[in-house]
Amino acid sequence: MKRTAVFLDRDGTINIDPGYLGDPDRFQFLPGVIEALKRLRAAGHLIFVVSNQSGIARGFFDREALDRIHDRMSAALEAEGVTLDGVYYCPHHPDEGCACRKPSPAMVLEAARRYKVDLEASFFIGDRASDIQTGRNAGCRTVLVLTGAGGETARSLTGARRPDYVAGNLGEAVAWIINVAGKGTQ
Numbered sequence: 001m002k003r004t005a006v007f008l009d010r011d012g013t014i015n016i017d018p019g020y021l022g023d024p025d026r027f028q029f030l031p032g033v034i035e036a037l038k039r040l041r042a043a044g045h046l047i048f049v050v051s052n053q054s055g056i057a058r059g060f061f062d063r064e065a066l067d068r069i070h071d072r073m074s075a076a077l078e079a080e081g082v083t084l085d086g087v088y089y090c091p092h093h094p095d096e097g098c099a100c101r102k103p104s105p106a107m108v109l110e111a112a113r114r115y116k117v118d119l120e121a122s123f124f125i126g127d128r129a130s131d132i133q134t135g136r137n138a139g140c141r142t143v144l145v146l147t148g149a150g151g152e153t154a155r156s157l158t159g160a161r162r163p164d165y166v167a168g169n170l171g172e173a174v175a176w177i178i179n180v181a182g183k184g185t186q
């Protein structure tokens with residue numbers, strides 16, 4: 001049986017985005033995020049983080065530092081009973097023209113293949129236009145959060161580029177998803 005997933009941007013969606021975060025000590029969850037992820041887990045969705053981390057290509061931090069950040073993030077969630085199913089990131093510079101950087105759906109498609117995810121019944125949540133485009137490129141429904149760069153993004157996304165839903169924060173996004181998914185495929 002295919003499963004539903006929620007793909008999450010990291011910076012500005014899960015944690016405060018100071019710009020090119022490379023120091024694990026500065027990783028800080030946004031308010032309500034842990035509770036929101038608990039609800040997603042309880043609702044039976046797979047949870048993946050899908051992040052552009054060009055700070056690596058720019059030489060601001062290395063993969064080891066990024067791994068430490070993700071280990072800390074995962075451990076804090078595990079302590080609350082939330083297991084992430086995967087953390088995917090693109091380490092490349094935008095100018096490299098790699099295949100994985102959002103808005104490419106490559107990271108989402110890789111997770112979907114590995115975990116047999118029904119993308120049409122799944123969701124992408126993020127705070128930037130590239131997140132909304134990634135979700136759309138992967139065939140998911142999309143939610144823009146107004147945390148991080150979300151306020152600016154909301155003003156820039158017009159017409160067909162708009163997300164399926166705009167939420168104040170991850171908690172509101174999850175509440176909408178649980179509502180929609182509950183009415184849909186289950």
Ligand SMILES: [Mg+2]
Binds near residue numbers: 010012013126127128
């Ligand atoms: Mg972001």
Ligand SMILES: [Zn+2]
Binds near residue numbers: 090092098099100101
């Ligand atoms: Zn890449």
